Amino acid sequence: MLTPEDNQLLTQTDAGTPMGDVFRRYWIPALQTEELISDGKPQRVKLLGEDLVAFRDTEGKVGLVDERCPHRGTSLYYGINDDCGLRCMYHGWKFNT
Ligand code: FES
Known part of the structure; x- marks a missing residue:
């Protein structure tokens, strides 16, 4: 089970967040x-x-x-x-x- 901190880390994709940086490296259909x-x-x-x-x-x-x-x-x-x-x-x- 994820801790609240890990859940936050994995689900936040705003600019400047770790997952946001990852997703901005790939094409996203819009x-x-x-x-x-x-x-x-x-x-x-x-x-x-x-x-x-x-x-x-x-x-x-x-x-x-x-x-x-x-x-x-x-x-x-x-x-x-x-x-x-x-x-x-x-x-x-x-x-x-
Ligand atoms: S708000 Fe002035 S040009 Fe767009």
Whole structure:
């Protein structure tokens, strides 16, 4: 039987945890390819305790970024996906894949 400490060690996958470091070395299925449309609406994805946004750009490349814009924290889920990037709704910073 696991101790509470071992259980915590084996089940926590947030960034900076031992199991989080292990899982970040492998591919993790998150969405089906048809869920991302070129220049379509971004999709929310939660992986290993992180809130992310996935999008497919004009050229068909897939991007996966933190949901919060690094400028002022606005959700990029509401961003505009066009012209090869995802543009933040608040001040217009743009992110490529
Ligand atoms: S909050 Fe995204 S550009 Fe300012």
